[in-house]
Amino acid sequence: MNMSRDELLKHLTAIDFMLVDLQLYLDTHPCDQDALMRYNAAAMQSKMLKEQYERLYGPLTSFRSPSCYPWQWINNPWPWNYEFNFELAGEEC
Amino acid sequence: MWVYEKKLEFPVKIKNPNPRMAKVIITQYGGPDGELAASLRYLSQRFSMITPEAKGILNDIGTEELAHLEMIGSMVHQLVKGASIEEIKAAGLDAYYADHDRAVYPVNASGVPFTAAYIQSKGDPITDLQEDMAAEQKARSTYEYLISLADDPDVIQPLRFLREREVVHFQRFGEALRIVQDYLDSKKVFPIKKPECMK
Amino acid sequence: MISRRGSEKQLPEKEYMPYMPEMQPMPWRQGCLPNCIPQETVLTNVKLATAYVPFQKLCSTLSPVEGLIKGTIFPELVSPYVGENKKCRPAEYDE
Numbered sequence: 001m002n003m004s005r006d007e008l009l010k011h012l013t014a015i016d017f018m019l020v021d022l023q024l025y026l027d028t029h030p031c032d033q034d035a036l037m038r039y040n041a042a043a044m045q046s047k048m049l050k051e052q053y054e055r056l057y058g059p060l061t062s063f064r065s066p067s068c069y070p071w072q073w074i075n076n077p078w079p080w081n082y083e084f085n086f087e088l089a090g091e092e093c
Numbered sequence: 094m095w096v097y098e099k100k101l102e103f104p105v106k107i108k109n110p111n112p113r114m115a116k117v118i119i120t121q122y123g124g125p126d127g128e129l130a131a132s133l134r135y136l137s138q139r140f141s142m143i144t145p146e147a148k149g150i151l152n153d154i155g156t157e158e159l160a161h162l163e164m165i166g167s168m169v170h171q172l173v174k175g176a177s178i179e180e181i182k183a184a185g186l187d188a189y190y191a192d193h194d195r196a197v198y199p200v201n202a203s204g205v206p207f208t209a210a211y212i213q214s215k216g217d218p219i220t221d222l223q224e225d226m227a228a229e230q231k232a233r234s235t236y237e238y239l240i241s242l243a244d245d246p247d248v249i250q251p252l253r254f255l256r257e258r259e260v261v262h263f264q265r266f267g268e269a270l271r272i273v274q275d276y277l278d279s280k281k282v283f284p285i286k287k288p289e290c291m292k
Numbered sequence: 293m294i295s296r297r298g299s300e301k302q303l304p305e306k307e308y309m310p311y312m313p314e315m316q317p318m319p320w321r322q323g324c325l326p327n328c329i330p331q332e333t334v335l336t337n338v339k340l341a342t343a344y345v346p347f348q349k350l351c352s353t354l355s356p357v358e359g360l361i362k363g364t365i366f367p368e369l370v371s372p373y374v375g376e377n378k379k380c381r382p383a384e385y386d387e
Contacts, residue, residue, distance in 0.1 A: 015356045061097065080101075260364075261363070261366070
């Protein structure tokens with residue numbers, strides 16, 4: 001499955017966001033088994049998407065992600081740049 | 094400790110510069126109800142908080158607020174980056190420009206710099222959680238005012254996201270407060286223990 | 293759902309195993325029960341001078357992309373905002 005960079009980043013951003021929202025829910029509902037199951041399933045999917053993204057487009061962290069030569073971490077664009085981000089179609093504002 | 098991931102929590106892709114919007118949005122960067130205040134407040138309060146659930150919530154929401162801080166910074170940056178000096182002057186941002194050019198600096202919408210006086214870390218867990226709930230409501234209101242002021246869908250979409258996060262955070266802090274209140278009530282049920290010095 | 297009482301005890305150490313009782317397809321939009329109410333509806337032992345926010349209860353979640361657009365994966369917490377009409381003067385409220 002070869003997604004474009006924007007598509008891949010969109011799905012990774014979305015699944016990571018799901019993890020954030022579930023994580024906060026689990027902080028106050030530590031015994032909710034359903035939520036925990038969804039969290040672990042999403043974590044596995046996030047890991048797969050992250051590995052795929054990093055393999056194609058470079059490291060997402062300077063902490064555990066491997067890098068090609070020369071050090072890829074500092075490459076442009078950075079997340080605050082227009083070019084880094086993808087379009088997210090939403091409802092009309 | 095913190096690990097930085099090289100992506101935003103929600104995409105910020107603003108095609109058209111708009112220094113007038115940047116001037117007001119910056120209040121969620123360095124203003125009293127902004128993300129810097131929120132993250133500093135929660136990450137400071139977590140040291141003295143009780144119950145694992147409440148500590149987890151302060152830690153994790155504090156971390157998420159740093160991600161929101163990054164989003165607001167990105168929005169301000171993209172809104173002024175391509176703006177001409179004439180546009181900046183017309184927007185009333187010339188005073189800011191004189192001190193900062195097109196850089197991002199933590200101030201409120203009137204240019205008042207950030208201060209720790211915006212936050213409190215009182216130590217009492219109920220007091221701290223109530224402060225946090227109030228902070229989330231203040232942030233939500235501010236985002237509503239900003240959404241009312243904005244026209245550009247590229248700007249409104251991330252603002253809506255951030256506003257919804259405040260609603261969710263309020264719910265979480267409310268739940269943490271219930272857990273802390275239950276815990277403190279349960280402690281009162283036990284008989285008074287002998288003080289250490291009398292054992 | 294009754295709130296879990298907080299504790300200050302340390303949890304015993306155990307080998308880390310992700311909790312995954314059955315492998316299921318991604319469970320977006322799966323409700324738990326047909327008439328699942330996503331919150332507690334009755335509060336008991338309420339005291340004076342104390343604030344209470346009802347506990348949320350997980351019933352279903354939105355898909356990840358839909359959740360990202362709306363700002364939360366929990367449909368019960370979605371709270372859309374209609375901005376103030378920019379052209380109209382505000383209506384006068386009775387004080």
